[in-house]
Amino acid sequence: MSHDATIPATGAEPDWQRLHPATLALAIADLGPRSLQFLPAVAALGFTGNWIWIVPAVGAFLLISLLAAWFQWLRFRFLVGEDEIVIESGVFSRQHRTIPFDRIQDVSIEQGLVSRALGIAKVGFETGAGGKENDANLDAIALGAAQALRTTIRAHRSGEAVASPAATADAAPAAPAAEDRLLFAMGPRRLLVAGLFNFSLAALAVVGAAMQFFDNLLPFDFNMFNPMDWIDLAERYGLGDWVYAHRWIAGIGAALSLLLIGFASGIATMVFANWDFRLTREPRALRRTRGLTTRTDVAVPVRRVQAAILVTGWFRRRFGWHELRLQSLASDGEKERDHQVVPFGKLGEIDPVLAEVAIARPDPGQVWQHSHRIVALGPVIGAICATIGGGVALWLGNAVGWLGIGAAPLIALIAFWAARFHQWADLGEQVAIRRGWWKPKTTLLPHASVQSVDLKTDFLQRPLGLATLVFGVPGGSSLASHEIPAIPFGAADDLRTRILAARARR
Amino acid sequence: MTDTPIAHPTDPFDPDAINAIEGLNPVDPAYTQVLRIATALNLIPLAIGASVFDALLIRHIDGPYGLITVAAWLIAIIVIVTFPSRRVSRWGYRIGEGQLRVARGWLFRTDTIVPFVRVQHIDVGQGPIERWFGLSHLIVHTSGTHNSTVTLPGLHNDLAAAMRETIRRHIQTDFA
Numbered sequence: 001m002s003h004d005a006t007i008p009a010t011g012a013e014p015d016w017q018r019l020h021p022a023t024l025a026l027a028i029a030d031l032g033p034r035s036l037q038f039l040p041a042v043a044a045l046g047f048t049g050n051w052i053w054i055v056p057a058v059g060a061f062l063l064i065s066l067l068a069a070w071f072q073w074l075r076f077r078f079l080v081g082e083d084e085i086v087i088e089s090g091v092f093s094r095q096h097r098t099i100p101f102d103r104i105q106d107v108s109i110e111q112g113l114v115s116r117a118l119g120i121a122k123v124g125f126e127t128g129a130g131g132k133e134n135d136a137n138l139d140a141i142a143l144g145a146a147q148a149l150r151t152t153i154r155a156h157r158s159g160e161a162v163a164s165p166a167a168t169a170d171a172a173p174a175a176p177a178a179e180d181r182l183l184f185a186m187g188p189r190r191l192l193v194a195g196l197f198n199f200s201l202a203a204l205a206v207v208g209a210a211m212q213f214f215d216n217l218l219p220f221d222f223n224m225f226n227p228m229d230w231i232d233l234a235e236r237y238g239l240g241d242w243v244y245a246h247r248w249i250a251g252i253g254a255a256l257s258l259l260l261i262g263f264a265s266g267i268a269t270m271v272f273a274n275w276d277f278r279l280t281r282e283p284r285a286l287r288r289t290r291g292l293t294t295r296t297d298v299a300v301p302v303r304r305v306q307a308a309i310l311v312t313g314w315f316r317r318r319f320g321w322h323e324l325r326l327q328s329l330a331s332d333g334e335k336e337r338d339h340q341v342v343p344f345g346k347l348g349e350i351d352p353v354l355a356e357v358a359i360a361r362p363d364p365g366q367v368w369q370h371s372h373r374i375v376a377l378g379p380v381i382g383a384i385c386a387t388i389g390g391g392v393a394l395w396l397g398n399a400v401g402w403l404g405i406g407a408a409p410l411i412a413l414i415a416f417w418a419a420r421f422h423q424w425a426d427l428g429e430q431v432a433i434r435r436g437w438w439k440p441k442t443t444l445l446p447h448a449s450v451q452s453v454d455l456k457t458d459f460l461q462r463p464l465g466l467a468t469l470v471f472g473v474p475g476g477s478s479l480a481s482h483e484i485p486a487i488p489f490g491a492a493d494d495l496r497t498r499i500l501a502a503r504a505r506r
Numbered sequence: 507m508t509d510t511p512i513a514h515p516t517d518p519f520d521p522d523a524i525n526a527i528e529g530l531n532p533v534d535p536a537y538t539q540v541l542r543i544a545t546a547l548n549l550i551p552l553a554i555g556a557s558v559f560d561a562l563l564i565r566h567i568d569g570p571y572g573l574i575t576v577a578a579w580l581i582a583i584i585v586i587v588t589f590p591s592r593r594v595s596r597w598g599y600r601i602g603e604g605q606l607r608v609a610r611g612w613l614f615r616t617d618t619i620v621p622f623v624r625v626q627h628i629d630v631g632q633g634p635i636e637r638w639f640g641l642s643h644l645i646v647h648t649s650g651t652h653n654s655t656v657t658l659p660g661l662h663n664d665l666a667a668a669m670r671e672t673i674r675r676h677i678q679t680d681f682a
Contacts, residue, residue, distance in 0.1 A: 451624045454616050456616045456617070457617075458613060496619065500605060
């Protein structure tokens, strides 16, 4: 990073580039969702009777938005130098950012539906600097230029001679290097199976709420979750008496539509997210491309992987299906904090991926230690509260109270039974933590990833001689709290000593 | 400074016993005063608020006027007088063997170990009340998401600076 290379002489105008002009079209497409923010203002105008002003107000809003997007585009420029990328942005307050290629862990390419139609892509630079605002991105440049830029940065990182540093859009497809190996892929057939297991009634809540909301607006009065409506429908076709005699038909109709919605939403979310899923091994990273409408291209640097999480479900587990996520320093996109590298696969397919990140799955014969049953305390207290609440309701003469009293023993029993599924094992180089029976998760945490260890006790665990171990691990995961609850104090102390003796992973 | 012998008896009824058994050093006793003042600054406005509420509302609805005021001030005084010393006696630390150990709390006791090699950077901070008593607090940052900062309060200024130097030396030697 010599200075004469970073700041070119003023005589030779450096090769500044702008974002692709189609980015403006993207901004227009973006206006759709954004104008929703404007709805309250429109409503306010409507309620106060100023109907005349609505059209000019919306017009002004659109105009200002477009002007802002235009200015932003005008004031954004970037420069691909010998060994760094320089980005200048900001309309009023200028921001000048220099990212050396050495510091770029990897380059991600993301294309939404509109971007794909326009042939442009959003390029994200992963610097591992933590925090969303620290990650730079180019939103958006031509796809060819994006791939060329990534090839340039990769080549620089591999220490090869950089032939032509500028991201010339010669549309040379990023030639897959010889050492790139396909680790895992999902075809349509696998997606369908995965979608069937992805059965979810979450969409049902949305549909149900929408039906409630639009109930009065719909031209027909039919709620398909209401068996009475099915009876009404049958009556209209003269089947009323027959259906009334076989009331269960109506129930089956409602149940069938429930199932249909559950499966359809499961398959749809799976197909949209994971269409043409490919996981390849590159020299430094695992690279994942997926998506039907929004295609993403993300790389997880192998050396930055901190832990692996195996997730399954109580039902899909019987068929041997599992999901693998890797916890890395960088977060996956905007929402997820860990990287889904195998959304749905057999253990035989997951093992090679785990081998790439030097994490081993415990043997089937592994002896697991159990957490103490005190971990069920929370639900049991909940059950006691439910009993008390139910009792109070009954005392006040409300029959709903039986629900609480009936549910309480069930909750307590399930909690006690589920406590057995809190297990852990020390595999020498890594700790394995299992929890959950409805959605069993196994966290494989290499000792070397642990940054700090908490040994927690409280007034309940101390008399029982128990302690809880909590590990501080870089990069977050929503699924894995790195915690071994309620194990014997001596074992916890011993495990802590052994883990802290491990050397750093990097 | 590492491996200082523990100067406290292992009498189970001694408030320092929990630290002594676990081989931890206590924090500076002056930290009690810092905590006491901080607690007072939090609780006295609350007690005043309770008194005002009592005077304005309870008296108007002919409630038992005075009950809330007395209770609020009584609780505030008890908490300010008794709790800080107990809380301070539960803090303990140990520095040595290439790691920093910080323990706190009794009802919910947390005992954290951070190896020096995992430390990203170190802060030594001092609030206005701490400055009055010549105390500082040490903040150790790690790259873990859980426990990304470990705070150890109630250290004498010189001790905090010395601890920072010790940890910093380890960071340098281990990454060189």
